[in-house]
Amino acid sequence: xxxxxxxxxxxxxxxxxxxxxxxxxxxxxxxxxxxxxxxxxxxxxxxxxxxxxxxxxxxxxxxxxxxxxxxxxxxxxxxxxxxxxxxxxxxxxxxxxxxxxxxxxxxxxxxxxxxxxxxxxxxxxxxxxxxxxxxxxxxxxxxxxxxxxxxxxxxxxxxxxxxxxxxxxxxxxxxxxxxxxxxxxxxxxxxxxxxxxxxxxxxxxxxxxxxxxxxxxxxxxxxxxxxxxxxxxxxxxxxxxxxxxxxxxxxxxxxxxxxxxxxxxxxxxxxxxxxxxxxxxxxxxxxxxxxxxxxxxxxxxxxxxxxxxxxxxxxxxxxxxxxxxxxxxxxxxxxxxxxxxxxxxxxxxxxxxxxxxxxxxxxxxxxxxxxxxxxxx
Amino acid sequence: xxxxxxxxxxxxxxxxxxxxxxxxxxxxxxxxxxxxxxxxxxxxxxxxxxxxxxxxxxxxxxxxxxxxxxxxxxxxxxxxxxxxxxxxxxxxxxxxxxxxxxxxxxxxxxxxxxxxxxxxxxxxxxxxxxxxxxxxxxxxxxxxxxxxxxxxxxxxxxxxxxxxxxxxxxxxxxxxxxxxxxxxxxxxxxxxxxxxxxxxxxxxxxxxxxxxxxxxxxxxxxxxxxxxxxxxxxxxxxxxxxxxxxxxxxxxxxxxxxxxxxxxxxxxxxxxxxxxxxxxxxxxxxxxxxxxxxxxxxxxxxxxxxxxxxxxxxxxxxxxxxxxxxxxxxxxxxxxxxxxxxxxxxxxxxxxxxxxxxxxxxxxxxxxxxxxxxx
Numbered sequence: 001x002x003x004x005x006x007x008x009x010x011x012x013x014x015x016x017x018x019x020x021x022x023x024x025x026x027x028x029x030x031x032x033x034x035x036x037x038x039x040x041x042x043x044x045x046x047x048x049x050x051x052x053x054x055x056x057x058x059x060x061x062x063x064x065x066x067x068x069x070x071x072x073x074x075x076x077x078x079x080x081x082x083x084x085x086x087x088x089x090x091x092x093x094x095x096x097x098x099x100x101x102x103x104x105x106x107x108x109x110x111x112x113x114x115x116x117x118x119x120x121x122x123x124x125x126x127x128x129x130x131x132x133x134x135x136x137x138x139x140x141x142x143x144x145x146x147x148x149x150x151x152x153x154x155x156x157x158x159x160x161x162x163x164x165x166x167x168x169x170x171x172x173x174x175x176x177x178x179x180x181x182x183x184x185x186x187x188x189x190x191x192x193x194x195x196x197x198x199x200x201x202x203x204x205x206x207x208x209x210x211x212x213x214x215x216x217x218x219x220x221x222x223x224x225x226x227x228x229x230x231x232x233x234x235x236x237x238x239x240x241x242x243x244x245x246x247x248x249x250x251x252x253x254x255x256x257x258x259x260x261x262x263x264x265x266x267x268x269x270x271x272x273x274x275x276x277x278x279x280x281x282x283x284x285x286x287x288x289x290x291x292x293x294x295x296x297x298x299x300x301x302x303x304x305x306x307x308x309x310x311x312x313x314x315x316x317x318x319x320x321x322x323x324x325x326x327x328x329x330x331x332x333x334x335x336x337x338x339x340x341x342x343x344x345x346x347x348x349x350x351x352x353x354x355x356x357x358x359x360x361x362x363x364x365x366x367x368x369x370x371x372x373x374x375x376x377x
Numbered sequence: 378x379x380x381x382x383x384x385x386x387x388x389x390x391x392x393x394x395x396x397x398x399x400x401x402x403x404x405x406x407x408x409x410x411x412x413x414x415x416x417x418x419x420x421x422x423x424x425x426x427x428x429x430x431x432x433x434x435x436x437x438x439x440x441x442x443x444x445x446x447x448x449x450x451x452x453x454x455x456x457x458x459x460x461x462x463x464x465x466x467x468x469x470x471x472x473x474x475x476x477x478x479x480x481x482x483x484x485x486x487x488x489x490x491x492x493x494x495x496x497x498x499x500x501x502x503x504x505x506x507x508x509x510x511x512x513x514x515x516x517x518x519x520x521x522x523x524x525x526x527x528x529x530x531x532x533x534x535x536x537x538x539x540x541x542x543x544x545x546x547x548x549x550x551x552x553x554x555x556x557x558x559x560x561x562x563x564x565x566x567x568x569x570x571x572x573x574x575x576x577x578x579x580x581x582x583x584x585x586x587x588x589x590x591x592x593x594x595x596x597x598x599x600x601x602x603x604x605x606x607x608x609x610x611x612x613x614x615x616x617x618x619x620x621x622x623x624x625x626x627x628x629x630x631x632x633x634x635x636x637x638x639x640x641x642x643x644x645x646x647x648x649x650x651x652x653x654x655x656x657x658x659x660x661x662x663x664x665x666x667x668x669x670x671x672x673x674x675x676x677x678x679x680x681x682x683x684x685x686x687x688x689x690x691x692x693x694x695x696x697x698x699x700x701x702x703x704x705x706x707x708x709x710x711x712x713x714x715x716x717x718x719x720x721x722x723x724x725x726x727x728x729x730x731x732x733x734x735x736x737x738x739x740x741x742x743x744x745x746x747x748x749x750x751x752x
Contacts, residue, residue, distance in 0.1 A: 166492075
């Protein structure tokens with residue numbers, strides 16, 4: 001490989017990139033827009049689940065129970081149903097996700113010292129939210145239940161006992177369970193995969209499609225010089241994107257970086273190289289911009305979104321799928337990002353992830369160079 | 378006119394499907410992706426990897442631990458000896474939760490004062506952790522109520538049950554399995570990706586390599602050109618959707634509970650709108666790379682703000698209004714309505730109206746933009 005020829009290709013590619021200002025603009029804008037939008041809009045925190053109440057009892061006691069629900073940050077009352085069909089309609093329309101049904105003999109039974117039931121109906125079509133909401137609802141039911149017991153004790157003139165056991169819960173690394181702290185590092189990985197694979201997947205294919213590849217072949221240029229020369233400008237763009245993403249995350253969304261920022265950028269560079277050469281390989285093998293790009297998206301974007309542990313915890317997946325996640329490089333990168341961002345741990349714990357990431361990048365570089373047949377057919 | 382459109386359709390189908398690899402991308406990839414992703418898309422939190430630090434080592438503390446393992450939510454994989462071990466274990470992501478029962482747990486219970494139980498969780502995955510905390514709170518609250526009843530009985534009151542019991546039931550998806558939610562949504566995402574990107578690229582490609590000028594000198598009209606470009610992608614999207622639905626039925630037991638005819642009709646509306654967006658993109662882009670980047674810039678927010686992974690109701694108000702412009706948001710509402718809830722137009726009309734308005738708007742903008750490009 002000759003530096004002089006390599007630099008010539010780098011220069012040519014940079015010219016291509018800067019000349020096509022729209023692509024350049026898009027590749028720098030996409031990360032900003034994504035981080036702003038997702039950092040601001042996306043949250044898995046359960047708040048204000050729309051709730052309807054069907055209070056058949058209409059008593060002071062039932063209102064007390066309902067106040068417990070409306071006072072909690074998890075539920076927001078959107079209306080009162082008058083009948084079961086009414087309630088069914090609210091769930092059908094998606095106006096409410098949870099319905100609380102208080103039976104008509106609720107107050108009589110409780111004041112008579114008897115036991116009673118309340119019904120929680122949920123729209124199970126969003127299983128995650130409804131499961132969380134039901135959990136909270138049943139805890140509120142239990143709290144109300146023990147309040148009733150305490151009152152009964154007091155009525156009998158006995159001192160109400162303290163609750164026998166209570167939970168003190170503490171969440172490490174992310175004490176308020178802010179989902180931004182989890183989402184922003186994940187978005188960095190997604191943005192990098194998208195930009196890297198999308199940009200490089202078309203480069204070589206474009207040369208083939210427009211016929212300029214044959215001109216390149218007739219020059220003294222060698223295969224590796226072409227590949228590295230083409231990757232370098234996109235590497236610069238990609239690292240700029242990382243810097244933008246990290247800065248926005250820190251200043252706009254206040255996601256702290258507990259660990260070593262240098263290590264963050266070093267591993268990002270390795271991950272980026274892997275993704276760039278993967279896009280390159282697709283471009284070399286498929287020789288078609290459409291095909292290479294489609295495959296880059298379905299093999300890059302979706303797995304990074306879904307199989308990396310970004311939103312869906314890998315340990316909840318079935319075992320064969322867990323096995324598949326080992327070949328998704330973003331899995332390692334997201335583990336590293338979370339380790340550095342939230343846990344403040346370094347290579348002493350993350351070295352396996354870092355090693356596998358490096359291995360992935362190395363394999364991609366080798367494959368890209370092997371696959372390029374830099375001669376006329 | 379019919380004849381010209383027919384010729385154009387033949388050309389487009391040939392161009393799209395003559396490449397074996399392209400056929401695989403259009404018909405094979407969505408299915409493979411659907412199957413793998415659907416298995417992965419699960420928020421059913423079970424068998425949470427848990428460590429126990431039992432400093433009390435009494436029958437009561439063991440009883441509480443049994444309550445944790447009994448429900449299937451927590452799986453004890455490690456027993457710790459000292460508090461110092463907790464940090465390392467969580468750092469290495471060995472477990473998601475640590476149950477810490479301090480010394481004196483049983484004596485607190487017996488003396489009638491409140492015994493604290495510490496649940497430490499790894500917050501780096503906030504969603505699973507919130508679910509785990511919810512489960513833990515329920516288990517400890519239940520245990521506490523049980524002990525309270527025991528204490529009351531000992532103090533001479535008759536044996537009783539908690540005065541208020543909650544009975545829960547989930548509609549439409551009785552076991553609250555997340556695949557019923559995710560699999561149909563994933564089909565919508567796949568359709569979006571393929572219809573948007575393939576259509577926009579196919580037109581821009583003609584622009585980039587110059588063949589669009591050859592098309593322009595033929596007697597074909599603008600209207601026919603647009604139809605000729607969009608119909609093949611509508612049809613292949615329908616075929617690909619049908620294949621995915623069949624796979625969803627055989628692999629995941631997903632049955633369309635509602636009216637299947639209505640479902641296909643309204644899916645057409647969705648695809649039609651996507652074609653409009655694709656045409657707008659292709660009118661403004663001049664290279665395939667630009668078209669792809671623009672498609673992607675539109676696609677990502679549409680996927681993320683559709684309610685597919687992140688519930689819309691949790692988003693800030695402004696963003697919730699912004700999602701009204703997102704065709705995928707309405708389609709997911711329609712899809713879930715028909716597939717899971719078995720509801721019809723009587724309930725879905727607002728979503729259908731919004732979807733139709735968007736589709737007509739996109740197509741109109743595309744029409745105007747295209748007039749400029751082609752002249």
